[in-house]
Amino acid sequence: xxxxxxxxxxxxxxxxxxHAAHVSAVAARESTPTSHSEEVRRLMAAAKEAxxxxxxxxxxxxxxxxxxxxxxxxxxxxxxxxxxxxxxxTPGPSMTDMAGKITQEVTAGRRPSTDILLGTESHFGALxxxxxxxxxxYARLSPRVVKELVTPNNIAVEIxxxxxxxxYNTSLVRPTEFPKRLQDLLQPRWKGKIASTQNAAIFDRIxxxxxxxxxxxxxxxxxLSEQVGGLxxxxxxxxxxxxxxxxxxxxxxxxxxxRRRAQGAPLGHAIPEDAATVAFLHMGVxxxxxxxxxxxxxxxxxxxxxGQKVVYATHFTDHHALPGSQAAGALKELxxxxxxPLRVDVKFVTGHPEIGKLSDELRHILRGR
Amino acid sequence: MKPLATTQDRGLxxxxxxxxxxxxxxxxxxxxWLFILPVVLIIVGLLFTVFWLSFIAGLPGTxxxxxxxxxxxxxxxxxxxxxxxxxTLAFALITVAVSLFFGVTIAWLVERTDxxxxxxxxxxxxLSLLLPGFFLAMGxxxxxxxxxxxxxxxxxxxxxxxxxTFNITSIVGMGWVQGLSLASLAFILTSASFRSMDPALEEAxxxxxxxxxxxxxxxxxxxxxxxxxxxxxxxxxxxxxSFDTPAILGLSNRIYTFSTFVYAQTVTxxxxxxxxxxxxxxxxxVVIALAxxxxxxxxxxxxNRYQVVxxxxxxxxxxxxxxxxxxxxxxxxxxxLLSKILPLFLLLWAASLPFFQPPSAQAWSSMSLQNxxxxxxxxxxxxxxxxMILMAFVPTAALLVSFGFSWMVVRSRSRFSAALDFFxxxxxxxxxxxxxxxxxxxxxxxxxGLPLYGSVTLLAIVYAVExxxxxxxxxxxxxxxxxxxLEEAxxxSGASGLRTARSILAPLVWPALLNGWLWMALxxxxxxxxxxxxxxxxxxxxxxxxxxxxxxGNFGVASAITLVLLSCxxxxxxxxxxxxKRYGLGSRSAELR
Numbered sequence: 001x002x003x004x005x006x007x008x009x010x011x012x013x014x015x016x017x018x019h020a021a022h023v024s025a026v027a028a029r030e031s032t033p034t035s036h037s038e039e040v041r042r043l044m045a046a047a048k049e050a051x052x053x054x055x056x057x058x059x060x061x062x063x064x065x066x067x068x069x070x071x072x073x074x075x076x077x078x079x080x081x082x083x084x085x086x087x088x089x090t091p092g093p094s095m096t097d098m099a100g101k102i103t104q105e106v107t108a109g110r111r112p113s114t115d116i117l118l119g120t121e122s123h124f125g126a127l128x129x130x131x132x133x134x135x136x137x138y139a140r141l142s143p144r145v146v147k148e149l150v151t152p153n154n155i156a157v158e159i160x161x162x163x164x165x166x167x168y169n170t171s172l173v174r175p176t177e178f179p180k181r182l183q184d185l186l187q188p189r190w191k192g193k194i195a196s197t198q199n200a201a202i203f204d205r206i207x208x209x210x211x212x213x214x215x216x217x218x219x220x221x222x223x224l225s226e227q228v229g230g231l232x233x234x235x236x237x238x239x240x241x242x243x244x245x246x247x248x249x250x251x252x253x254x255x256x257x258x259r260r261r262a263q264g265a266p267l268g269h270a271i272p273e274d275a276a277t278v279a280f281l282h283m284g285v286x287x288x289x290x291x292x293x294x295x296x297x298x299x300x301x302x303x304x305x306x307g308q309k310v311v312y313a314t315h316f317t318d319h320h321a322l323p324g325s326q327a328a329g330a331l332k333e334l335x336x337x338x339x340x341p342l343r344v345d346v347k348f349v350t351g352h353p354e355i356g357k358l359s360d361e362l363r364h365i366l367r368g369r
Numbered sequence: 370m371k372p373l374a375t376t377q378d379r380g381l382x383x384x385x386x387x388x389x390x391x392x393x394x395x396x397x398x399x400x401x402w403l404f405i406l407p408v409v410l411i412i413v414g415l416l417f418t419v420f421w422l423s424f425i426a427g428l429p430g431t432x433x434x435x436x437x438x439x440x441x442x443x444x445x446x447x448x449x450x451x452x453x454x455x456x457t458l459a460f461a462l463i464t465v466a467v468s469l470f471f472g473v474t475i476a477w478l479v480e481r482t483d484x485x486x487x488x489x490x491x492x493x494x495x496l497s498l499l500l501p502g503f504f505l506a507m508g509x510x511x512x513x514x515x516x517x518x519x520x521x522x523x524x525x526x527x528x529x530x531x532x533x534t535f536n537i538t539s540i541v542g543m544g545w546v547q548g549l550s551l552a553s554l555a556f557i558l559t560s561a562s563f564r565s566m567d568p569a570l571e572e573a574x575x576x577x578x579x580x581x582x583x584x585x586x587x588x589x590x591x592x593x594x595x596x597x598x599x600x601x602x603x604x605x606x607x608x609x610x611s612f613d614t615p616a617i618l619g620l621s622n623r624i625y626t627f628s629t630f631v632y633a634q635t636v637t638x639x640x641x642x643x644x645x646x647x648x649x650x651x652x653x654x655v656v657i658a659l660a661x662x663x664x665x666x667x668x669x670x671x672x673n674r675y676q677v678v679x680x681x682x683x684x685x686x687x688x689x690x691x692x693x694x695x696x697x698x699x700x701x702x703x704x705x706l707l708s709k710i711l712p713l714f715l716l717l718w719a720a721s722l723p724f725f726q727p728p729s730a731q732a733w734s735s736m737s738l739q740n741x742x743x744x745x746x747x748x749x750x751x752x753x754x755x756x757m758i759l760m761a762f763v764p765t766a767a768l769l770v771s772f773g774f775s776w777m778v779v780r781s782r783s784r785f786s787a788a789l790d791f792f793x794x795x796x797x798x799x800x801x802x803x804x805x806x807x808x809x810x811x812x813x814x815x816x817x818g819l820p821l822y823g824s825v826t827l828l829a830i831v832y833a834v835e836x837x838x839x840x841x842x843x844x845x846x847x848x849x850x851x852x853x854x855l856e857e858a859x860x861x862s863g864a865s866g867l868r869t870a871r872s873i874l875a876p877l878v879w880p881a882l883l884n885g886w887l888w889m890a891l892x893x894x895x896x897x898x899x900x901x902x903x904x905x906x907x908x909x910x911x912x913x914x915x916x917x918x919x920x921x922g923n924f925g926v927a928s929a930i931t932l933v934l935l936s937c938x939x940x941x942x943x944x945x946x947x948x949x950k951r952y953g954l955g956s957r958s959a960e961l962r
Contacts, residue, residue, distance in 0.1 A: 058906050062921035067745035090748060090906035091917040103428055108813040110822055113905045193516075198620070198633055230538070230621035235922035238725040243517045244510065244621065256922075263723040264735060367449070367633065368623040 036081075039140040040300055044081055047293035054086040055294050058114040059098060061091035062235045062256070063281070065314025072310050073301070080301050085294065094233075096199075099123040102286050106132045112286040115295040117156075124156045124282050125349030133284040134292060141300040144322060149303070151346040156284030158345070159302050160311055161320040161327050162253040163278060163334070164202045165271035167237055172246045173268070181274045182206070185224055185249055192229040195245035200362035201234060202250040202277060204355050205344045211274040214358055221362050224249075228366060241265050250275065254330065255317035262316070276334060276341035278320070399781060404773035409792050411834055415807030416655055416799065422648035422810060429644065429810055440645035444634070450650075453630035456619075457609055459540045460547070460626050464608035465601045467548020471704045472555025473597060478697050479556075480563035482688045490701065492946040494553040497709045500935075502550050503919065504712040504719075504928070506617040509546050511715075511727055513537035519727070538622035547614045549708040551604045557888075558603055562596025568686040602665050603797065606658070610800030612898070627654070631802070644806060651803040658798035662791055665798070716935075719928035740925035741933070749930065752914040753937075755825050756894060759832060759910065764889035766833040768882060771840025778841070779848040790841070797838030804831055805902030812903075823905035831899050836889050843885035847878045887944060894938070 036044070057070065065072065070089035077085045092098050092114070099119050105112045107130075117123075117133065127133055133155040138145050149158045166179060179185050185194060200221065207217040232239050234252030237260055239245055251257070257269035283302060285295040301307045305324055312318040312326045320328040334341060349355065422429060426437035444450060475494075479487050512520050515533035524534045536542055570592065574584040612628040620629055627650070634646040690697055719725050721736040774793045778786045796804065808831045812822040821827045851874065859869040897912040904913050911934055919927035 056906055060921045061918050061923055066918075066921065066923070067748060068743065088747075088906070089745075090751075090909055091745075091914070091921065092906075093901070093904070093917060093920070100428070104809075104813055105822075107428065108817065108822070110813065113823070195621075228623070230623055232621065233920065233922075235920070238922060238924055239621070241724055241726055242511070243727075244514060260724060265724050363633075364449075367625065 037140070037142055040081075040142065040297065043141075043293045043297050043300075044083065047083070047291070047297065050293060052291045052294045053084065054088060055115050055291055055298060056088045056090075056113075057116055058090040058092040059118040060094060060235070063095075063118055063315065064311065066091055069310070069314035072314060073298070073307075076306060076310055077298060077301055080304070080306065081297060083294075083297075095119045095123055099127065103127065103130060103132050106287050109288065111288055111290060115285065115289045115291045116298060117284050117286055119156075119282055119284075120162070121279055121282070121344055121346045121349050124151055124284060125346045127284075128153055128155060128346065128350055132286060134287050134289075136285065136296060138296075138299065141296065142303065144303050144305075145300070148321070149319070151282065151284075152350065156282040156346075157299055157303060158280040158319055159283050159299070160255075160281040160315060160317050161278060161325075161331070162255070162281060162317065163271060163276075163327075163330055163341070164250050164253050165269055165275065167240055167248040167251040167257050168268050168270070169240050169243060169246055169266055170268045171266045172243055178268075178270055179247075179249075179272055181272050182220060182224075182249075183274075184272070185247070186220075186227060190247065191227050193246040194224070194228050195230050195232045195239065195248045196224075196228050196250070196366050197234050197248075197252075198231045198363070198367070200359060200366045201252065202275070202279075203362050204359040205277050205279070205342065205348075206250075206275050207355075207358060208348075208352065209274065209276075209342050214354075218358070218361060218365070221365050225365050225368060228368075231366065237265075237267060241267060253279075253317065255315055255327075258316035271334060271339065271341075273337070273339045276339045277344045278331065278341045279344040280319070281315075282346070399777065399783070401773040401776055404770050405777065405789065408770050408774075408834060408837065409789075411830065412792060412795055414811060415804050415831075415834075416795075418807040418810050418815075419648050419651050419655065419803050422644055422806065423652045425648075426645055429814065437645070440649040444646045444649045449625070450630070453625045453627065456540055456624055457627040460544050460615065460619075461605050461608035463541055463544025464547040464551060464611075465604050467545055468551040468555040468604045469559075469597065469601060471549065471552035471708075472557075472600070473559050473593075475552075475701055475704065476556045476560035476563055478690075478701065480560045481686070482690045482697070484690060484694065484697055488946060492942060493705060493709065494556055497550075497553050500709065500712045500716070500931075502547075502611070503613040503617055504715050504931075505550055505708065506546055506614045507719075507725070507924075508711045508715045509537045509542070510618065510621070512711075513542060517727060536622075538618050538624070540619075540624060543614055543618045543624070543626075544608075546618060547608055547611055549704075550614070551607060552704065552708060554607070555600050555604055558600040559593070559596055562593060562600075571686060599665060602661060606661060606798050606800070609654070609657075610802060610898070628800075628802070647806065651800070651806065654800055654803060658795065658800075661798045662794045665794055666787065666791060716928045716932050719924045720932055722925055725924045740929040743926050744930055744933065748909070748914055749911075749933075752909050752911040755828075755908055756911045758825055759829055759896075760890045760893050762829050763832040763836060763893045764886040766829070767836035767840045767889055768844070768886060770833065771837055771844050774837065774841045775844035775848055779845055780853065790845075793841040794838050796835045801835060801896075801898040802902060804835060805899040808899070809902055823903075823907050825908045828900060828903055828908055828910070831903065832893055832896060835896075835899065836892065839889060839892070840885060843881055843888075844878070847881035851877050887941070890941065 061067065064070075067089050070087050074085060074087035077083065077087070090113075093101075095118065098114070099117065102112045102114065102117050117127075124133075128151070135154045137154055138150045138157045139147050145157060151157070166185075168178065177189070179187075179190075203217055203221055206212055207214045212220075229245055232245070232248065234248070235256065237248065237251075237256055240248050241260065251269070254269040254271075257267045260267045283299045285292055285299070289295060302311060303319070303322065305322075308318040308322055308324065317327045318325050320331045331341070423440050424436055424438070425434050426439055427433040427435060475490070478484050479490055484490075510518070512518050513535040515521060515536045515538070518533065518535065518537065521533040521535055525531065537546065570588050571584055574588045579587065609627055612632070615624070615626040615629045616632070618624075619626055625633065631647050631650050634643065634650065718728075720740050721738070722732060723735055723737070723739065726732050771793070774789055777783050778790045778793070783789070808827060809822075812819075812827055821830075855873050855877075856869050859873050860866075864872065895912055896910070897916055900908075900910045900913045901916060904917075911930075915927050915930050915934075918930065
C-alpha cells in the first residue's frame with residue numbers, strides 16, 4: 001500500500017508543475033482583460049433582466065479582507081462591469097461551519113445564507129456529489145478560467161493558493177533553531193511550546209507525500225502529540241505573537257502570517273521540506289441563490305487580473321498559476337530549494353476517500369486521548 | 370352524600386354526554402392555558418428534535434441521512450468522554466464554589482449590613498453582564514499563564530524558581546475565571562433570599578444569648594441554604610454549557626469540557642459538521658437537566674418549609690459594619706478589579722493595538738484608533754437593529770408567558786402546578802445550544818411552510834422560551850408575596866377582575882416586573898450561544914458580530930465594537946440604576962423560588 005501511495009504522490013507532485021505551467025500559458029495567451037466574453041455579457045444581461053442588483057456574501061472575516069475587502073471588491077465590480085452593485089457582507093463562522101450551513105439550507109430548499117461559498121478542497125470535495133452547488137461551465141467566463149482551475153462537476157473555481165507550514169514567533173525562535181523537517185518538531189526544546197489545530201489540519205494530506213505514508217504520519221503525530229502544548233484555531237496567531245506558544249504546526253497558510261507581518265507582528269512562516277503542500281481556496285455558487293448571475297460575474301472578476309490583485313491586497317495570496325501572480329514567488333522560492341510541494345485539490349480529496357478516516361484518527365491523537 | 374350523576378341517570382346519549390363533558394371541561398379551562406400550552410409544546414418539541422437528531426447519521430435532511438445508533442456508540446465507546454465529563458464536573462463545581470464565595474459574600478454585605486453605596490454595586494455588577502466572557506479569559510491568560518503570565522514571571526524572578534507558581538490553563542484556573550464571571554449572577558440570585566428573611570428567628574437567637582457566629586451557623590445559614598443551593602444549581606448549569614472560557618483556557622492545555630468536546634465532535638474528516646454525536650451528547654445533558662430540574666423542585670419544596678413570608682411588613686435586620694466597612698469595600702473592590710476592571714482594561718488595550726500583545730514599550734508606541742476606524746458600520750447597524758428588536762420583544766413576551774405559568778403555579782389549585790413549574794425551569798437547566806440546534810432543524814425541515822428560518826422572529830421565540838425560567842422565578846416571588854386576601858377584599862368591595870388587576874395587582878407586581886424586564890433585556894443583549902447556532906446574515910445580532918470578528922482573529926476590531934456598544938448602552942444601565950434605587954434594587958426580581 002505504501003508503494004502505491006508513493007507512486008500516486010509522485011504523480012500528483014509532478015502535476016503541480018505541469019498544471020501551473022499549463023494554466024499560465026493558456027491564460028496568458030488567451031487573456032483579453034479589456035473586453036468581456038460573450039458569456040459574461042449574457043450574464044450581465046440576465047442579471048439586469050432578473051433585477052439582480054445586490055450580492056449577499058458571508059464568510060469568515062479573516063478571508064479576503066472581510067468587511068474591508070468587500071468594499072474593495074464592490075468598487076472593482078462596479079468599475080469592471082459598469083453595474084451598480086450593492087455588496088452586503090456579513091462576517092460568518094469558519095469555512096466548515098459555513099459549508100455545513102449552506103448544505104442544510106439548500107437541502108431544505110431554503111435560500112442560502114451566502115450567494116458565494118468560499119472553502120478549501122476539503123469542503124468542495126465533500127460537496128461534490130451532494131447537489132448543493134450549481135454546476136456551471138465556469139471556463140466559459142473568461143480565458144483565464146482554464147479548466148484546470150475548475151473543480152470536477154464544475155461546482156467551483158480555484159481562486160487562491162494556500163501554502164501551509166509552520167507559523168512561529170520570530171522573537172522566540174532563532175532561524176538556526178527553526179524546524180527544517182517535521183521530525184525536528186520532536187526535539188525536547190519545543191515540548192509544551194507547540195500549538196496545533198483542533199482539526200489536525202494538513203497532517204492527513206502530508207501522509208501522501210513521498211517521504212510519508214499513513215502509518216508514518218500517524219506515528220509522527222502520536223509522538224508530536226506529546227510535544228503539543230495546546231490546540232488553537234488556525235486564525236489565532238495572536239497567541240503565537242504573545243508567546244503563549246512558540247510555534248503553530250501546521251497552520252492555515254503563510255498568507256495569514258504575511259497579513260500580521262504587515263502590521264508589524266513578530267511572526268514568521270516556513271514550510272518544512274517534507275511537509276510542503278499546495279492547496280486552494282475555491283468559490284462556488286450555491287443552488288437557490290437569488291443572485292446567481294451576479295455571483296458568477298463576481299467569480300469571474302476574482303479570477304481576472306485586477307481581481308487577483310485585490311485578492312492579494314486583501315488576503316496576501318492569489319492563485320500562483322494565474323499570470324501576474326504574486327504568490328507564485330513563494331512557490332518558486334520553495335522549488336528553488338529543491339522542495340516539491342504536493343498538490344492538494346478537490347481531485348486529490350475525492351481520489352482519497354480514506355483521508356477522512358485518517359483525519360479523524362489524527363484529530364483524536366492530537367486532542368491527547 | 371349524593372352520588373355523582375352518571376350519563377345514564379341524566380338520560381343523555383353517551384356520545385352527546387361525552388361532547389358536553391368535553392365542552393364543559395374546555396370551557397372550564399383557565400384561559401391562561403392559551404399562553405402556556407404553546408410554550409410547553411415548543412419546549413417538548415425542541416427537546417424531541419434533539420433526541421431525533423441523536424439517532425440520525427449524516428447530515429439531517431440530506432439523502433444520505435439514516436437512522437442509526439452509531440452516534441451513541443461513537444460517543445460513549447470513546448473513553449475520552451469520561452475525561453471530558455469528569456473535567457466538566459470539576460470545572461463546574463469549582464465555578465460554583467468561586468461564584469458563591471464572591472457572590473454570596475457580597476450579597477450578604479449588601480442585603481444584611483449597613484454598607485453604603487448599594488445601588489452603585491448593583492449597577493456595576495449588572496454592567497459586567499455586558500462584558501464578553503472571553504476578555505476575562507484572555508486577561509487571566511496574561512496574568513497567570515505558566516509561560517507568559519506576568520504574575521508567574523514576577524514570582525519566578527523574585528524567587529529564582531524555574532517553575533511557574535500558577536497555571537490558569539488548568540481546571541482550577543478555568544473554574545476560577547468562570548466563577549469570577551458568574552459571581553455577579555450568584556450575587557443577584559442570593560441577595561433576594563437574604564432580603565426576604567424574617568428577622569424574628571435571628572432576633573430570637575440573639576435574645577437567647579447566641580453569639581453572632583452561633584446565630585449565623587444555626588439560624589441564618591439554614592435559612593439561607595435553600596436559596597444558596599438553588600443559586601448554585603443555576604450557576605452549575607451555566608458552567609456546564611459555557612464555551613468561551615474552556616475554549617480559550619482549556620484547549621490551550623488540551624483540557625476538554627462538555628462544550629468544547631461537543632464542538633470537537635462536530636468537526637469531521639469530511640469537513641462538514643456532524644451533529645449526530647453532538648445530539649447524542651446533548652441527549653445525555655437533557656437527562657441530566659431533567660434530574661437537576663427535579664432536584665431543584667425538591668430544593669424549592671424544602672425552601673417553602675423554611676418560608677417565613679407572612680405578608681406582614683418587615684425588613685431583615687441590618688448589621689452595623691463599623692470598623693469592618695473598609696475591609697468590606699476592599700473585598701468588593703478586589704472582586705470588581707479582578708472580574709470587571711481587568712476585562713474593561715483589556716478591551717481598551719486590545720482595541721488600541723494592531724494585534725494583541727502583552728504590555729511593552731513597543732506595544733505602547735503602536736497604539737492607535739485604527740481598530741475603531743475599521744468597524745464595519747453597516748454591519749453594526751444591522752446587528753444593532755436586530756438586537757434592539759429582540760431586547761424590546763423578548764422580555765415583554767417572556768414576562769407575559771411567565772405570568773401565565775406563575776399564576777397557575779402560585780395561585781391556581783391546578784394539579785399540573787408542579788409539572789408546570791418543572792417545565793418553566795427546564796429551559797434553564799438545558800444548555801442553550803440544545804435549544805438552538807433543535808430550533809435550527811425544526812425551522813429548516815419541519816415547519817417548511819413558515820418563513821421562520823433565518824428570521825429574528827425565530828431568535829425571539831427561542832430566547833423567550835429560554836427566559837421563561839427567569840421570568841417565572843421573578844413572578845413566582847412577586848405573586849407569593851402578595852396575599853390573596855388583598856384581591857379578595859377588592860372583589861368583595863365590588864371591584865371587577867380587571868379593576869382588581871389594575872388597582873391592586875399591577876402596582877404591587879410592577880417593580881418586580883420592571884426590574885425583571887430590564888434584567889432580561891440585558892441578558893438578551895449578550896445572548897450568544899443560540900444566536901450563533903441560528904445565525905444568518907439577516908438575523909445577525911451584536912454579540913454574533915463581535916464573536917464572528919473575534920474568532921477570525923481580529924481581536925482589536927472586536928474589542929473596539931464592544932467598547933462602542935458599552936457606551937451606547939449607558940442609558941439602559943442608568944435606567945437600571947434608577948429603577949434599582951427607586952424600587953429597592955434589583956434583588957426582588959431574581960429571587961429563586
